[in-house]
Amino acid sequence: MTVTTVESQEMPVFPLARPARCPFDPPTEYRSWQQDSGPRQVRLPSGQLAWVVTKHDEARASLSDPRLSNDILNPRMPKLQPFASSSANNPGTLAFIRMDDPEHARQRRMLTAAFTVKQTESMRPMIQELVDARLDRMIRNGPPADLVSVFALPIPSEVITHMLGISYEEHTFFQSNASMIIDLTNTPEEAGRAFMALTDFFGEIVSQKEREPGDDLVSQLLSQRVATGELTREFLVTMMRTLLIAGHETTANMIALSTLTLLRNPEQLARVRDAGDPALIANAVEELLRYLSITENLVYRVAAEDFTISDQLVRAGEGVIISLPTANRDATVFESPDKFDIDRNTAGHIAFGYGVHQCLGQNLARVELQVAVPTLLRRLPGLRLAVPFEEVSFRADTGTYGVHRLPIEWQPYQRTT
Amino acid sequence: MKIAIDAGACIGAGQCVLSAPAVFDQDERDGTVVLLQPEPSLNLRNAVLEAAEKCPARVIEVDE
Numbered sequence: 001m002t003v004t005t006v007e008s009q010e011m012p013v014f015p016l017a018r019p020a021r022c023p024f025d026p027p028t029e030y031r032s033w034q035q036d037s038g039p040r041q042v043r044l045p046s047g048q049l050a051w052v053v054t055k056h057d058e059a060r061a062s063l064s065d066p067r068l069s070n071d072i073l074n075p076r077m078p079k080l081q082p083f084a085s086s087s088a089n090n091p092g093t094l095a096f097i098r099m100d101d102p103e104h105a106r107q108r109r110m111l112t113a114a115f116t117v118k119q120t121e122s123m124r125p126m127i128q129e130l131v132d133a134r135l136d137r138m139i140r141n142g143p144p145a146d147l148v149s150v151f152a153l154p155i156p157s158e159v160i161t162h163m164l165g166i167s168y169e170e171h172t173f174f175q176s177n178a179s180m181i182i183d184l185t186n187t188p189e190e191a192g193r194a195f196m197a198l199t200d201f202f203g204e205i206v207s208q209k210e211r212e213p214g215d216d217l218v219s220q221l222l223s224q225r226v227a228t229g230e231l232t233r234e235f236l237v238t239m240m241r242t243l244l245i246a247g248h249e250t251t252a253n254m255i256a257l258s259t260l261t262l263l264r265n266p267e268q269l270a271r272v273r274d275a276g277d278p279a280l281i282a283n284a285v286e287e288l289l290r291y292l293s294i295t296e297n298l299v300y301r302v303a304a305e306d307f308t309i310s311d312q313l314v315r316a317g318e319g320v321i322i323s324l325p326t327a328n329r330d331a332t333v334f335e336s337p338d339k340f341d342i343d344r345n346t347a348g349h350i351a352f353g354y355g356v357h358q359c360l361g362q363n364l365a366r367v368e369l370q371v372a373v374p375t376l377l378r379r380l381p382g383l384r385l386a387v388p389f390e391e392v393s394f395r396a397d398t399g400t401y402g403v404h405r406l407p408i409e410w411q412p413y414q415r416t417t
Numbered sequence: 418m419k420i421a422i423d424a425g426a427c428i429g430a431g432q433c434v435l436s437a438p439a440v441f442d443q444d445e446r447d448g449t450v451v452l453l454q455p456e457p458s459l460n461l462r463n464a465v466l467e468a469a470e471k472c473p474a475r476v477i478e479v480d481e
Contacts (some may be wrong), residue, residue, distance in 0.1 A: 064475060105428070112429030112448030117438075347467055358430050358473035 001081035012041035014052060014321065023394045024261065024292065025338060030054050030326040038312030039320065046079040050300070050319030051309070056330035056350070058309050068301035068320055070357060072098035077302045078319035080399070093199070093234050095242040100304075101356060107235065110225050111243075111360060114163065114217050120363040123159070127371045130158045135379045143409035144386040148256050152406070155372050156251035159364070160244055166205055167217025173201065195241075202240040206233060217243075229274035247361045250294060251368050253395075253402030258288045258373050260392065260406060261340060263385055267387045268342050273377035278370070284342035285369045291340050294326035298399040299353055314388050324350055325401070382411035419456050419463065426450045432471040437464035441477075450476065456461040 016027040030052065033040040039051035039058065053059050062068055070095065071077070096107035109312075113119065134151055145151075159169070177194040205218060213219040218240060225231040231239075262269035272284050300321040303314045314320060328349050330339040335344070353358035359365070377383060385392070386407035393404045420440070429448030433441035440461055442451040457465060463481075469477040 055458050064473070107447075108428065109447050113444075113446055115431075116429065116433040116443040116445075116448045117434040118443065259462050347471065352430075356428050356474055358428065360429075363435075 011041060011043045011049070014044055014050065017396065018371060018394070022338075023392075024257075024340075026293075026296070026323065026325040026329060029048075030323055031329065034326060034330060038310040039314070042321075044078055044133065044319070046082065047183070048076075048078055048319060049311070050078045050321050051314055053279075053309060053320060053322045053359070054326040054330075056327045056333045056348070058092040059324070059327035059350060060303070060354050062309055062320060062322055063299075063353060063357070064100070065307065066308045067305050067342050069100050069301060069304040070098055070301055071100050071304075074302045074304075075231060076317040076319065078300045079320060080297055080300055080321070093238050094129070095238050096235075097246070097357065097360075105356065107231070107239065108360060110231060111217075111239070111398045114220075115362075115364055117363050120367050123163075123364070124367050124371060126162065127155075127159055127368055128375070130162075131155060131372050131375050132379075135375065139379065139413065142412050144407055145409075147259060147408050148252070148403060149405070151372075151376065152255040152259075153248075153252045156248045156368060157254060159251075159368060160247045163217050164205070164240060165209065165214045165218055173197075192353055198241045198244070199211050199237060202237045202244075205240065206237055243361070246359075248362065249400055249402075253400050254288065254292065254365065254369055255293065255372050256403050256406050257287075257292050257401070258369065259376065259408075260385075260403065261288060261292065261382070261384075262373070262377070264389070265340055268340070270344065272374055275374065280342070281370050281374055282366070283346060285366060285373070286349065287340065287342045287344060288345035288369065288373075289351035290328045290334070290346050292401070293328045293349075293351045294401040295351070295353070295399065296323070296325050296401045297321070299324055322353075324353065380408075380410035418459060418462060418465065419480040420452060420454075421478040421480070422450050422452050423478075424451075426474050426476045428474045430473050432473065433477060436468035436471055437461060440465055441468060449469035 006131055012029060017027050031054070033052065033252070039053045042052050044049055044050055052061050096104050101105075134154060135259045136185050138145055138150055177198045206222070209216070209218045209222055213223065218236070221231065221236055221239070226233055226236055262272060268284070272281060274279050275284075281283060299321060303316050303318050303320060305316045307314055309320070331337050333348055352362040352365075386409040392406065395402045395404055424444075427449040429443060429450075431443055431448070433450060434443055437457075440452070440454045440457050442453055443449065444451050454461075465479055469479050
């Protein structure tokens, strides 16, 4: 068993920066830690120490170990998000995704029926319509455009608001507040205010659905779970806020980064664009998920009791950060892991996490990506970046990786006179 | 090949349905795993093993 003796002076401060020339790759240091046995100890900006898990097998083992707690109320939880210490952590209004079982499982199970493979597949025509309507508008307005603001952000927003039965007109309100919560550079006060604004907003939505139930998830949960006493109204509000934040920014970043990745790999872009085979598109999406693994600094836990990761003792109360992007580049699982290859066997990627907290909305995200990305490529002929690649501004210091803007242009349709 | 599932520990991620839709389904009420074929034919072996391997809650046991 290894005893921790790393001097604090030489301890790296997490998170480290990605290599400037390879913005799709995880920080080089994390890749070198992958060669060691066991996790690597780091210091967080909060001053806390934590362990970083970078290997695929250790990531899977850690994420399925019940001794690693996801309870945000644990005062020793690594503080990586600004709201981790804000007023948002009232026990009565806590998000189930930051709880442990059994309460986490109890609340999650109220939502799983809405996100099954069949249920999300049945949403494909609706998603296709939303994507086509967005593209109609882009084509009407003509190039250039910022893909993030006119396509990548609105699509998941429209899908989740459709599921929740909320008018899409509120979407700018969502976007600004959801971004404030996720952006690690915001102060806890800013993030806390955004959190409260979204909470108030969903409180009003729930009141509205109480008065006028519709054919939507909020109304279903009200009649099936709140009315029976299984779920408090406060928890329902929190659930809605959680679904919105989780389902919105993540998919948006995946749409934008997927487009950028394919633009950098034109032969594979052409195959995704021209594919008549849904299996090719499905595997390309899995590879994009593996290669990009955008939830870079969002998966962290605290040891509820002493345990070991490989030979390293992790003591109760110590934080553990699981680096999904690095684990998904583990050469012992994925051959030539830094190569983007839509034909590879992607089985085993953990872009959606692993264990009981694995992403609830993963099948919805898959359908959204399978529809949005190929449709975009087909309908905007000659799609290209409108700026040099070096000028694309990547989001650093946020929990979710992405780009701030993605200026694109394409061959406008010729008008016949 | 025999399959055993622990539906009580299932988290409804649906990975098994994506891997082997002929063998696994999800309950319409709570999304948990439904075993359609407890003893599937050998031509489904790879798909079933993939489903068991991908299951995030490790609730699928395959006895070959």
